[in-house]
Amino acid sequence: MPSSKTQTTRDRNLAKIFVALPLLVTIILAALRAVAGSMLGGVGLLALVYCGARMAVALRGWTPRFLRRPRATRLKREGRCIRGAALVTGCTQGLGRAFARGLVERGVPVVLVSRDQTKLEALAGDLQSEFPAASCRILAHDFAGPAGGFYGKVADVIRRDVALVVNNVGVGVDYPLTHDELDESMLENMITVNCCATAKMCRVALPLLAERGGTIVNVGSGSAAQPTPYLSHYSATKAFVEQLSRSLDREWRPRNVRVLCAAPYYVSSTGLYKARASWHAPPAQVIVDGVFATLSDARQGSFEVIRACTAHEVIGVLFTSIAEDPVLSSVCAPVARLLGASGSMVEVMAKARGRYLASSGGR
Ligand SMILES: NC(=O)c1ccc[n+]([C@@H]2O[C@H](COP(=O)([O-])OP(=O)(O)OC[C@H]3O[C@@H](n4cnc5c(N)ncnc54)[C@H](OP(=O)(O)O)[C@@H]3O)[C@@H](O)[C@H]2O)c1
Structure with a gap:
């Protein structure tokens, strides 16, 4: 564990970065404005200061890589939280698998829930062979089907020893439609799995988690x-x-339960578009690390919704x-466009739709 002095130095360095960067940008822009001396310069300056402030708030608590603690130390600390x-x-698979692995890696016992018993057993086996000390219990359930006695079983499991519930299950569409x-x-499947299952899991978990915090x-x-x-429909279920x-967090914080929404953009897991890893579609582990860093x-x-990675x-x-x-968009x-990038989600989706139509022969 680094000493509190190292921690204070690290925090001071961070504070310097967050003060120095906006100052530097402001000085450069002020100089540019003096050169341009135009209305447009003034508007641009205000816009950039506003965006800089938004960015600084979004990245509050973010630590540059060179200032981070060694991974093993971080994992231990996050596991203890x-x-x-x-x-x-x-x-x-995908983000859920990365969550399960991330928890086991941090020394946390896990209860694995998915619809296929065989896949669950295989996952528990994989985790146990990678981390021999892992403790994995499994519970098979299809969130798209009838509940049966599932939520009663979940209540028993949570009552026993659960302190963290990750409602990751979600379904989308395979193509931009x-x-x-x-x-x-x-x-119907999207609404049942993404909305109803998440709401029902919260309904069962909240009062039980409140007993011990x-x-x-x-996962949004x-x-x-x-x-x-x-x-449209997938994004509406995630809204x-x-x-x-957000609302449950405000309602249950006073009762010692935090509700955090992790809402990343594309992840290069086996998700919707099976994107390859890139700066804007990081591997699932990056998102999972971001979530645990936030929680600890x-x-x-005070964060209620996080994207969980800097990009x-x-x-x-x-x-x-x-x-x-x-x-600002104008x-x-x-x-x-000049830089060859998509300036908005609408453009990103229009391109994705174009690729889909081209590959499917315009159907
Ligand atoms: N991938 C992305 O780019 C991305 C971006 C932002 C947010 N998200 C969100 O992140 C979450 C995970 O996404 P992902 O892309 O990692 O998903 P994924 O790779 O498609 O995996 C989905 C997981 O959910 C399980 N599952 C699916 N339907 C189920 C059902 N009816 N009952 C029980 N389990 C079910 C699947 O297990 P079995 O098939 O083995 O049962 C699988 O383990 C979702 O909520 C998604 O909306 C994903």
Whole structure:
């Protein structure tokens, strides 16, 4: 464990970075404005100061890589912050699997919930062979089907020793589809799994977690933060998850339960688009690390919705505060286009839809 002196130095260095960066940007811009001496310069300056402030708030508590503690120390510290076992839904692949592995890696006992018993057993076996001290229990359930006695079993499991519930299970569409292309069963499945299952899990978990203090992490999506055409229904279900989390957090904080919504943009897991890892589609482990860092960092205790990685926090500010603002977007969109980048989620989805139509022969 680094000493409190090292911690204070680290915090001071961080404070310096956060004060120095906006100051530097402001000075450069003031100089530019003096040169340009125009109205446009003034508007640009204000816009950039505003965006800088938004970015600084979004990245509060973020520590540059060179100032971070060694990984093993961080894992131990984060594991100790979870005072009990953790239950993860939708855990046999993608983000859920990364959550399960991340918890075991931090020494936390896990309860694995997904719909396929065989896949769950295989996952528990994999975790146990990678981390011999791992403690894994499994519970098979299809969230799209009838509940049966499932929520009663969940209550028993949570009552026993669970301190963290990760409501990760979620389904989307395989391709960017228009409203009329999405068939009714897909729509119902999305609402049942993404909205009803999350709400029911929260309903069971909250009063039980309140008895000894605990946390719920609901997995939302960056698609809910701004208009996301061709993923309209999926993003709407995730907006439900986000709003539910925000309100439940305010309602249950006084009773010692935190409800955090982790809402990343694209993840290069086996998800919707099976994107390859890149700066904007990081591997699932990056998101999971970001969530545990947030949960264990007192400076981030007030966060209700996080993107869980720096690149996604920045994309979030670009796609919401800039691209959706009529004035800022008119300045920034041409710059983005000049750089060959997508300036908004609408553009990202239009391109994805174009690729889909091209690959499917225009159907
Ligand atoms: N991937 C992304 O880019 C991304 C971005 C933002 C947010 N998210 C959100 O992150 C979460 C995980 O996404 P992902 O891409 O990692 O998912 P994924 O790879 O498709 O995995 C989904 C998991 O959920 C389980 N599952 C699916 N339907 C289920 C059901 N009816 N009952 C029980 N378990 C079920 C699957 O298990 P079995 O098939 O073995 O049963 C699997 O383990 C979702 O909530 C998603 O909306 C994903």
